[in-house]
Amino acid sequence: MKSLFELAQHDTNVMLLTGDLGFGVFEKFEEAFPGQFLNVGVAEQNMMGVATGLALEGKKIFTYSIGNFPSLRCLEQIRNDACYHELNINIIASGGGFSYGALGMSHHATEDLAIMRALPGVTVVAPCTPEEAGEATRQIISVPGVGYLRIDKSSACEPDSPPEFILGKSRTLREGKDFTIMVSGGIAEEVMAASVKLSELGIECKVLSIHTLKPIDKEAIISACQDTRGIMTVEEHTLIGGLKSAVNESCSDLSVYPEHSLHMGINDHYVETVGSQGFLRNKLSISGSDIVESILKIFA
């Protein structure tokens, strides 16, 4: 929110549109910038259409809603209206992965990254830390074209000496020489916990925040493949089309292959039971202890 405030204050063309969500969060923004805030109601297709009309007239737009509502519910408006017209429209989807785990499958955003990544010209971001989310918000509005920003309820902590955040460039959250774990989104907290545990067991993992899935940091992928014994991708997202796919596509494009390749994510199915984010990670075997177990097998 701090970033949105700064952007709106700095540039009166910046506008925030919400699909009637953000109670307790947006009131101060609306009060401070009444002409730059618009609650379009529970109507995401219209929200994206209105965003397109505003952006065609020179406005710089953030749309906001939760889960799949600002993405899948109005996907064709994103594709035909926002993307094809190459507009400065940035979608903020709050509640990535199982952030709203107990609310049921309608609120599980687990295919969004794949779908948004497939749209030409979209910058796709899933920050790992609150600081990354803030910086991504600040930077994405300056990137031409449509942006997709997936905000997670969970998050990792920043390292003691936080590296600079640049969209499209990975960040090293932890140094390590043995193995590289690449992660997108708040599930980075599981990765950080796992890397501490693995370190205690004598395996030093490098943790890379791949906050930007598109365009992805290919140099970081090359280094990971060449400098460590293998890579693991971790995402709270289907294994089809997200971080695993983006990394493997890059490896294939560059003909650079890791010695070992592990992928933690959601298999091709929906979860019928509900629960907290932590519960569902455990259930789907993508928790910190599952990460530890998988990597230990390589070093056994």
Place this chain on the structure above:
Amino acid sequence: MVKIETSVNLARKVRLHAVRMVNKGGSSHIGSVLSIADILAVLYNNILSFRPNDTKWDKRDRFILSKGHAGAGVYAVLAESGFFRTDKLLEHYQDGSVFSGHVSHRGVPGVELSTGSLGHGLPVGAGMAYAAKIDNKNHRVFVLMSDGELNEGSNWEALMFSAHHKLNNLVAIIDRNHLQSMKSTEETLALEPLADKFKSFGWHVSVIDGHDHDKLTDTLNRKYTTPHIVIANTIKGKGVSFMEDQVVWHYKTPEGELFDQAIRELESQ
């Protein structure tokens, strides 16, 4: 009256271009184009402010064709209005052409919005109109839609939004030819009582003959305190006897003797 006579002439040219384009391209939707030719001609001749050599002129009125399948009509009216050469029109539907079957802005001066999937135009038009309001600009936004298109729920979201925000700089025109893709609108998903529906959504509603240039000009010039919707009663395929009110001309390409007859009929009008 000189202006009106010119818009009638422009409508005839749009129809002739469209029939030739569709014939050359082997494409479809000619009935839909003929249905709106008079509306397009009145808009571009009598209503809209624009500069063909300055397509981003800030004070221009904005026009969106939401029923993108009738794009041939927009290309024709833009060419006749000086946005590009009329001989470019026969590139329509050809390999490598920018003149796609459904209207596209890329490479075509004067097109504000690419459409083709129904139910996109009015929300975007509402956004444009909202932007004009907050920026204190006086231009207007016109969105031309089909009646069958009203099956799409996104339109009703935009109808609510526009009335709620009192976007009286927004004008929607419904090409009310009563035919949609397979059957009549009333047999498919009944729209009537349509005017009452729009009124209940908070719009000012006008119901007129969509082929009467005087009525179209007078109605589209009017401004109200609410957004304005014009139900323009039209005949699909208007101007070519064998195409009129025939759903099959949503799909068929006029060829051979039928093409010659269509051209003869239009040239004699």
